[in-house]
Structures are given as C-alpha cells and as structure tokens.
C-alpha cells in the first residue's frame with residue numbers, strides 16, 4: 243500500500259492577534275505553465291475541484307438527500323445535526339479571529355467557499371494560491387546562518403526546510419506541498435505557494451497501469467465537457483474488497499489539489515502527523531482515523547465528501563436507532579493479501595440521490 247505524503251509547512255510560526263472578520267470574497271489562483279507541460283489536463287483540475295466541492299455542498303444541504311448524510315457521518319464521526327460547537331482551524335482563527343461552529347456549519351462553510359469563490363488569473367502577484375510544478379527547482383540552498391532553510395528565488399524569502407533541501411527533493415513520495423508565511427504578514431488575504439512535486443507524475447503513471455488492467459473500476463479524471471459516472475456494470479461492483487486507493491479515489495491530481503486547496507487561505511486546514519505511521523497525511527485509512535475535531539479541521543477529510551459517490555445505500559433502510567450506535571469506526575484490515583475495508587459494508591455507488599426524486603443532472607457541472 244503506497245503511502246501518499248501530502249504535507250505542508252509553516253514558514254514562520256508566530257501569529258499576531260487578529261481582529262475577527264470573515265474572509266473576503268473573490269479569490270484567485272495562478273498556474274505555472276510548467277504544470278501544463280507535465281500534464282496537458284492540468285488546467286481542468288481546479289475546475290474539477292470546484293465542481294466536487296459544489297456537488298458535496300448541494301448534496302449536504304439537500305434535506306431530501308438522506309443517503310449522502312452517510313458520508314458526513316463516516317468522515318466526521320458525528321451526525322450532521324450535532325449541536326456541539328467545534329473550533330475552526332487554529333490558523334484560521336489566527337487570521338480571522340476565534341470562531342466556533344457546529345460540525346455541519348464548519349464543513350459546509352469550507353465547501354461552499356471553495357465551490358463559489360475562486361477564479362483563474364494569469365497575474366501571479368494577485369493570486370492567493372500560486373501553483374508550481376518545477377519540483378521546487380526555484381529554491382536554492384541558503385548560505386546563511388541557518389542550514390535548515392532554502393531560499394525562494396522567485397518570492398525572495400527563506401523557507402524552513404531541513405538540511406537546506408527542498409521538500410519535493412528531500413522527501414521520497416511527497417506529491418504536493420503548500421507553503422505560506424505567517425498570516426499576519428499578508429493582511430486579510432494571505433497568499434501561499436503550492437507545489438506539485440515530480441513524485442505525483444510517477445505515481446499517476448503507476449496507478450494508471452492498475453486502472454488499465456481492469457483491476458479496479460476507476461476511471462480517468464473527469465473532463466468537464468463530459469462528466470462521467472460509473473457505468474451500470476460498475477455499480478454492481480462489491481467494494482468491500484476494494485481499497486479506496488484501489489478505486490483510484492485518492493490519487494487523481496484533482497483530489498490531491500483538493501487536499502492542498504484546503505490548506506490554503508482562507509481554510510487553513512491542518513495535517514495531523516501522529517495519526518498514521520511515517521507521518522502520512524493522506525488516504526482513506528488516514529481520514530477514518532481522525533476524531534471529529536480533527537476531521538473538521540483536516541485537509542484530507544475534505545477530499546472525500548464530494549458528489550457522485552455514496553456509501554452503503556442500505557444504511558438508509560436501517561432502523562433509526564441503529565444507524566448511530568456504532569461508537570467507533572473499525573480500521574481497514576488486510577486479509578489474505580486483500581485489503582478489506584469494513585466501513586464500506588454496502589456497495590459503493592455513483593448515485594445522485596437515494597430518494598430518486600432528484601434528477602442526477604442536478605449534481606453535474608452546469609457552468
């Protein structure tokens with residue numbers, strides 16, 4: 243089982259006290275042409291991410307879409323109508339002031355913002371998120387007093403990086419990283435850089451082989467001009483013996499990008515490094531191990547509640563007092579060389595709405 247390391251780093255760890263104020267509207271991202279050189283589809287990935295966030299938001303907001311509530315419970319380990327107040331991410335409050343919300347509010351707030359507030363720009367300087375694919379070649383060693391930093395030749399800043407080696411080049415298997423400064427440096431619109439390391443291109447090549455061998459029902463990343471769903475044949479696949487990564491659920495560049503976007507302002511979601519061995523912060527198993535408070539403030543969680551998938555349709559048919567009695571989610575198990583994920587105890591479907599009252603096209607891309 244390959245472990246996908248999706249990490250980010252602080253440049254500075256000190257925060258100024260902040261006045262409470264909501265994030266402003268209108269956020270921009272910039273894509274370096276290097277990324278399109280690596281992958282001709284790259285510019286479609288942010289649009290895919292916004293589509294996924296929009297689908298999830300619509301489905302979670304829809305009172306008729308009871309089926310999708312299962313995803314909320316699995317990922318956040320609480321009912322969607324849990325009235326407990328949870329903290330927003332620590333770094334969010336450092337910029338926008340202390341804030342609490344219900345699990346439902348925190349999750350929907352983040353998804354709604356990602357779904358609606360972003361647009362592309364060719365002006366790097368005005369972009370909140372600046373996406374690079376140069377394997378951090380723009381970073382140079384820093385001949386200063388501190389050996390654990392690199393010099394960013396583009397943004398003219400030092401970045402913490404042990405050994406003076408850029409993370410993309412230092413950490414085997416690292417696929418992406420968000421790097422930003424201390425929030426107070428940048429006013430109400432802090433910016434950051436995002437790096438897609440070379441490892442992601444290698445990883446995708448390998449997994450494409452699995453997909454093409456017909457060993458998994460995964461399909462190639464969706465194109466916006468032809469939104470794909472699992473075929474009728476694939477809907478009959480029993481996902482109990484298929485790992486989420488085997489499905490290809492966590493390895494598309496769009497999903498990696500979605501994880502990284504939730505690290506950026508204004509979400510400031512976290513990675514929790516003590517949850518899995520080797521400090522891995524990606525993958526379905528990782529997401530399942532998070533507590534409610536962690537899951538609500540973790541970038542990886544938000545990679546999963548997007549539209550188009552639903553877990554265990556039979557769950558809706560269970561007596562209500564049995565739906566919520568599970569106190570913990572079992573760990574996925576490897577049995578006889580087969581990855582067995584007991585949480586997916588029904589089939590996994592591409593399905594718009596269990597009630598059948600919604601037109602599936604409601605959840606498709608409609609620019």
Ligand SMILES: [Zn+2]
Nearest residue numbers: 248249513541
């Ligand atoms: Zn991360």
